[in-house]
Amino acid sequence: MVGLSHAAVRASLGSFLPPGRRTLWPSEMLNSRRVPAQKENQNPELCFKDIGLGIGPQLLGNEEGPIRESIQHLESFGCIAIDINMGCPVSKALKHNYGVALMGDPQYAQQVTRYAVQSAKVPVSVKLRAGFDKDQENLLPFIEGVFNAGASWVTLHPRTAEQKRRGNANWNLILKAVDQIKRPIIGNGDVQCLEDIERMLNETRCSRVMIGRALLMKPWLLNYDGLGSQEPPPEDQSAIVHRHLIQIIQNCFAWYETAAAFRKLKFFIVYAKPWIEFGEVLHGEFQRSQSQDEMIDRVNRFFLTPKRIWQRTELRA
Numbered sequence: 001m002v003g004l005s006h007a008a009v010r011a012s013l014g015s016f017l018p019p020g021r022r023t024l025w026p027s028e029m030l031n032s033r034r035v036p037a038q039k040e041n042q043n044p045e046l047c048f049k050d051i052g053l054g055i056g057p058q059l060l061g062n063e064e065g066p067i068r069e070s071i072q073h074l075e076s077f078g079c080i081a082i083d084i085n086m087g088c089p090v091s092k093a094l095k096h097n098y099g100v101a102l103m104g105d106p107q108y109a110q111q112v113t114r115y116a117v118q119s120a121k122v123p124v125s126v127k128l129r130a131g132f133d134k135d136q137e138n139l140l141p142f143i144e145g146v147f148n149a150g151a152s153w154v155t156l157h158p159r160t161a162e163q164k165r166r167g168n169a170n171w172n173l174i175l176k177a178v179d180q181i182k183r184p185i186i187g188n189g190d191v192q193c194l195e196d197i198e199r200m201l202n203e204t205r206c207s208r209v210m211i212g213r214a215l216l217m218k219p220w221l222l223n224y225d226g227l228g229s230q231e232p233p234p235e236d237q238s239a240i241v242h243r244h245l246i247q248i249i250q251n252c253f254a255w256y257e258t259a260a261a262f263r264k265l266k267f268f269i270v271y272a273k274p275w276i277e278f279g280e281v282l283h284g285e286f287q288r289s290q291s292q293d294e295m296i297d298r299v300n301r302f303f304l305t306p307k308r309i310w311q312r313t314e315l316r317a
């Protein structure tokens with residue numbers, strides 16, 4: 001997720017993974033026209049201090065040369081998979097014919113997938129939406145097309161481009177894709193707690209679940225094991241979130257330039273705050289901080305009284 005799935009956040013979340021467990025970590029969406037000229041660790045987006053976790057960066061692009069060069073560059077850093085973005089709905093993506101715009105041109109989307117697959121030594125996946133607009137008839141043939149072009153799996157966020165992140169994700173579309181295509185489909189959208197992971201797996205029979213926003217605030221979602229994993233007790237949840245936030249702050253200031261660290265942290269809290277009691281107050285503490293020490297001090301004071309973490313919220317950004 002742009003602005004959110006960077007090394008400082010991944011590394012903190014990764015520190016909560018139960019021993020011996022692995023998951024695949026994304027990056028922020030990386031522009032294939034820019035990646036080839038960028039050095040590792042040059043900016044937060046290309047920071048791979050956490051490469052040992054197993055990173056599958058996401059590329060935005062539609063041209064063979066930049067895609068090939070970006071993939072070779074990312075593989076040289078040790079990335080273990082590459083994802084192609086076919087879901088970004090912002091107007092810039094539509095104008096430049098990448099992101100969800102590719103869903104309006106299935107042949108070209110297959111070509112883009114082929115460019116990536118031919119360039120990569122690692123598996124290539126595609127992340128997409130329910131469709132470009134209300135007409136979802138083309139979704140299943142579209143997914144089949146990218147599999148035929150060599151994608152190893154597809155992650156489906158079942159909202160249309162028009163919906164952006166409004167309304168509910170239509171998990172029925174994940175079920176349809178799983179049933180008809182019989183290839184690995186990762187389900188995504190509105191998973192907020194362990195029970196939601198279980199429900200998505202049962203209702204859609206998808207191969208895996210991808211969690212976006214809720215994971216920002218709930219490291220224990222990584223504990224899901226399909227064997228009846230429980231949410232931690234409320235008093236532990238507050239302590240876990242506290243530790244997680246301090247780790248993210250420390251990672252940001254250790255790995256990024258100061259201005260970038262502030263930018264990332266102030267953006268992070270906007271998307272993480274809906275799940276915590278008094279999230280607005282915590283948001284204010286982040287925005288007002290002028291230094292790392294001040295931010296840590298404000299966060300420590302916020303957690304002097306344990307806070308409740310909401311199982312689900314409608315208020316997510």
Ligand SMILES: Cc1cc2nc3c(=O)[nH]c(=O)nc-3n(C[C@H](O)[C@H](O)[C@H](O)COP(=O)(O)O)c2cc1C
Nearest residue numbers: 001002028029087127157188189190191211212213
């Ligand atoms: C701020 C923000 C940035 C996002 N950026 C990306 C992105 O770069 N690539 C992508 O595939 N999805 C992106 N997404 C969408 C998420 O990956 C995910 O599909 C969506 O939030 C639904 O899942 P969730 O309900 O678990 O968050 C972004 C979402 C947010 C909130």
